[in-house]
Amino acid sequence: MKQLDLPGQCVDFFRGKSFGRRRMLALSYEFNPDDFETRFELLFRRGNLVTDVVVGTDGQRPPREKYRVWRANWRGTFHPKLLVLLGDQRVAVGVGSANLTWGGLGGNLECWQFFDDLKRDAEVLGGIRSFLLRLRARRIISGSLDLREFVSALPQGSTASVMSTLDGRLIDLVLERVSGTVKAIDIVSPLNCDPSRVLGHLKQRTGAAQIRLYTGIKTMPRIAGCNEYWNLKAPAGTDEDERIAVFAHMHAKMFAFHTARGIQLFWGSANVSESAWLRSDRKANVDVLVRSDVTHKQWDRFLWSLPCKHTWTATKPVASAAITIEKQEIAEGWCLLQGVWDGHDLTLEASGPARRRLWVRSAEHRVFGLSLEFSSGRAAVDRKTSERLGFRTEQMPATMEYRLSPKGNWRRLNVNCLTESLATAGSVDAVAELFWRYAGRLFPGRAGKSNGEIPLEEPALENQDAEEEELTRCQHQGSLDCFVLQWRLVVARILRSAGKNHPLALARIAEAREMVAGEIRAGRGGWTKPKREFVERLFRQAEGMA
Amino acid sequence: MSSTMPSWVAPPPVEPGSLDPLGYQPEVESLANAILPGITVFTVRARYASFLCWAIAKSSGNPRLIDRLDVAMSMGEHLRHHGDQTCSYLGVLLAAQAELRPSDPIPRRLHTPSARLRYMVLLRSGGLVTNDDVLTESGGALAKAFDRFCPRSVPKRIQSCSAMPCLNCMSDAERKLLWEALLGDATPAGQTRRRTLREVGKPLLREAYDRGAAPVLRTHLRQPPRSETERTLHQAAVLECEALPSTELFYWLYRSGDHLRGTLPPSGRLAVPYALPRPGEDMRGFRHAMANHFACAARYKRAPIPKGLESLKAFLLDRHYRAKADGPWVDRQWNQLRKGLARSSGSQLHGYRLSQFASLLADLGEI
Numbered sequence: 001m002k003q004l005d006l007p008g009q010c011v012d013f014f015r016g017k018s019f020g021r022r023r024m025l026a027l028s029y030e031f032n033p034d035d036f037e038t039r040f041e042l043l044f045r046r047g048n049l050v051t052d053v054v055v056g057t058d059g060q061r062p063p064r065e066k067y068r069v070w071r072a073n074w075r076g077t078f079h080p081k082l083l084v085l086l087g088d089q090r091v092a093v094g095v096g097s098a099n100l101t102w103g104g105l106g107g108n109l110e111c112w113q114f115f116d117d118l119k120r121d122a123e124v125l126g127g128i129r130s131f132l133l134r135l136r137a138r139r140i141i142s143g144s145l146d147l148r149e150f151v152s153a154l155p156q157g158s159t160a161s162v163m164s165t166l167d168g169r170l171i172d173l174v175l176e177r178v179s180g181t182v183k184a185i186d187i188v189s190p191l192n193c194d195p196s197r198v199l200g201h202l203k204q205r206t207g208a209a210q211i212r213l214y215t216g217i218k219t220m221p222r223i224a225g226c227n228e229y230w231n232l233k234a235p236a237g238t239d240e241d242e243r244i245a246v247f248a249h250m251h252a253k254m255f256a257f258h259t260a261r262g263i264q265l266f267w268g269s270a271n272v273s274e275s276a277w278l279r280s281d282r283k284a285n286v287d288v289l290v291r292s293d294v295t296h297k298q299w300d301r302f303l304w305s306l307p308c309k310h311t312w313t314a315t316k317p318v319a320s321a322a323i324t325i326e327k328q329e330i331a332e333g334w335c336l337l338q339g340v341w342d343g344h345d346l347t348l349e350a351s352g353p354a355r356r357r358l359w360v361r362s363a364e365h366r367v368f369g370l371s372l373e374f375s376s377g378r379a380a381v382d383r384k385t386s387e388r389l390g391f392r393t394e395q396m397p398a399t400m401e402y403r404l405s406p407k408g409n410w411r412r413l414n415v416n417c418l419t420e421s422l423a424t425a426g427s428v429d430a431v432a433e434l435f436w437r438y439a440g441r442l443f444p445g446r447a448g449k450s451n452g453e454i455p456l457e458e459p460a461l462e463n464q465d466a467e468e469e470e471l472t473r474c475q476h477q478g479s480l481d482c483f484v485l486q487w488r489l490v491v492a493r494i495l496r497s498a499g500k501n502h503p504l505a506l507a508r509i510a511e512a513r514e515m516v517a518g519e520i521r522a523g524r525g526g527w528t529k530p531k532r533e534f535v536e537r538l539f540r541q542a543e544g545m546a
Numbered sequence: 547m548s549s550t551m552p553s554w555v556a557p558p559p560v561e562p563g564s565l566d567p568l569g570y571q572p573e574v575e576s577l578a579n580a581i582l583p584g585i586t587v588f589t590v591r592a593r594y595a596s597f598l599c600w601a602i603a604k605s606s607g608n609p610r611l612i613d614r615l616d617v618a619m620s621m622g623e624h625l626r627h628h629g630d631q632t633c634s635y636l637g638v639l640l641a642a643q644a645e646l647r648p649s650d651p652i653p654r655r656l657h658t659p660s661a662r663l664r665y666m667v668l669l670r671s672g673g674l675v676t677n678d679d680v681l682t683e684s685g686g687a688l689a690k691a692f693d694r695f696c697p698r699s700v701p702k703r704i705q706s707c708s709a710m711p712c713l714n715c716m717s718d719a720e721r722k723l724l725w726e727a728l729l730g731d732a733t734p735a736g737q738t739r740r741r742t743l744r745e746v747g748k749p750l751l752r753e754a755y756d757r758g759a760a761p762v763l764r765t766h767l768r769q770p771p772r773s774e775t776e777r778t779l780h781q782a783a784v785l786e787c788e789a790l791p792s793t794e795l796f797y798w799l800y801r802s803g804d805h806l807r808g809t810l811p812p813s814g815r816l817a818v819p820y821a822l823p824r825p826g827e828d829m830r831g832f833r834h835a836m837a838n839h840f841a842c843a844a845r846y847k848r849a850p851i852p853k854g855l856e857s858l859k860a861f862l863l864d865r866h867y868r869a870k871a872d873g874p875w876v877d878r879q880w881n882q883l884r885k886g887l888a889r890s891s892g893s894q895l896h897g898y899r900l901s902q903f904a905s906l907l908a909d910l911g912e913i
Contacts, residue, residue, distance in 0.1 A: 003556035038885065039558065098555055102885055111552040247557070254552065267552050292550045307554045 127162020216250025569869025584671025622710030
């Protein structure tokens, strides 16, 4: 059975789209920047990819590549594993059990699938759209992380194929969708707590006569309600010519309900645990499951064709064996989540509203006390302090240090830069930023302050827009002509990048309009009244065309 | 990209050159070539030589057709043995996974590298084919002997593959021809192999067949060499005294980082050569065994290994950087530069192709 190369699929998705809009949103419980950057190296090497990673755990080192890491604001375990890829107007969603760690990216036994067909996969894509909206509405994902593009690119409609704990108890959501008499349930899941209650509920409510557990554990514990135990077994030896990987853990999560008509399969990020299946409050896991209908033969074939010659072996449980209980991450009270630098202002984001005094430390170990009002969980740091901390127009540190009491431990806080362009912030205005987003390069003649990673080579002349060609030729014309040409070009690029997806075009125009408004408010860019009117007219025309 | 079912996530690629991080392989290869020319780690079934001679004759040397016949051979074995691995034919697991029906056509590919690529060196060294892979007279005779067991027409569907012969059964005439090719006087390689068989002896080779190269190397470590073969095996045994603990220590440092301090303990007598505790489980025992192995290697004229752990680590890094100059796995501070350095699951001792040779001899009924 064909196996899925997770980073390879992402590279394939973006292949041949080097000059268009490219974004990747990843949701993961655990995150290891080293492994992520190593396995996705090909994507980062090509540049012009805007990547946001939302994680459920703290303590990673700051990214070395150009991407942003956001801490999810959730007291329980933020546990979904999701990838959303956006290339111009094309969108693909990957769902499964894999974290963005070495284990998740192939070191463990994991399940995963990508969905990208707007018609055939409409239910899954629509369900993920709804899940993203729910994350935003409940403020689990930072408001500074712009999800509008993803939401606009994903189709609306039925969401019946995707279930998340944000919609209610997973057991209720799943059993609502299971039709027919359930004869048996196959559960493929790691064991990190006693799942007896979950199994009891499933057995009682479905009337299933048999529950078979497929897991990977050294000593199999006896679990009430479980009838058969299967353990993952690595191959005993290898031929000298074959190098066979041995999985570190069994980490896939799948729940197969056997009915007379076939298998109703639910798979994704939820372990067989109470916090995933039986809770829906703030201490529940955030988990996602996808539903697939498959035949008995398909399921058996899939379950028994494990990669790298691994097999399942029937195992007798040992009554005295204990399950290593994974500590559930319950955030303790109020905490800072991340900093956000928009090129001019530094904002701190916290887990909730509060009025706090905190101490921050610069790279030169100078300490400053701050009194901040976190209304809606956000507070702006004054310009003077942010400059002292090293945040200037031209540059920004990737982290800052803070503590919540004068003698408390120093903690590191990631700071994300909202400016997407790889040019230094000082050289970027709204039009240059937008051209970078949708063309993947800087305007001709304005690439002076790059850090060397930008694909500065121009596309071949025959591939250039007529307008762009004119722009290239007229670099030395007056600034007003240049302004007009640049904005017309940017708006044309925005329209082209959205293709026939009207909501996406409207979302991108709205975003561009906000950037202009931000510049005008900040008094940057020399926005005279005629210029404002011209650009606004362009936006309105584009909205009409979209 | 889409499918309604989930898929298993493929494991990360194991990069080429991940084995043998200290670069002992070239030395090992040259010693193995001296005693067992033409044998490779792939050549374990004698009858593949007969099969290939027959396939070359049948296909007029067309490599694609030879590979198709190779797949038909494996499918025949699969139908005969139902995935049982006792016959150890190529593609034993892949044939089971393919789940083909009897009416299906024979798949174009099953295993890579194919038997043609794995065994052609053996055929050349046995004088069965020329350097241009054309059958010689003895190769033609072997093809004829094999042909007696083969169907008249080339199988096209799975069900007709069962007519292909089994690797376990050969006639006396075919066995005699194979013996001549592998151990006969007609080629220098055959002479060398027969000398190795005579000087190592059938009992030790039988042990090598069951347990790998360790018993042969242990015997020749302290035994004064009297012939060229014994001298080569002694050199191999001494080399392993250095290579085995060094490589084991390198893997441990790669996984755990630079957490090893102090010096090696004073060396004593090497009671059981090549028996090393795992450093992760018993570091004290490992250090003692390592010191004894290094002392033994030095006693038999290998360049002495530094006794201080810092200089030992520097020695390992130097070897590693020489062996993997284009892509080292650790930096000078033992921080991992790349993940996924694979350590084979079996013994870390080099095999010197002894067990493969023993396997061929077992097929010929010699051991």
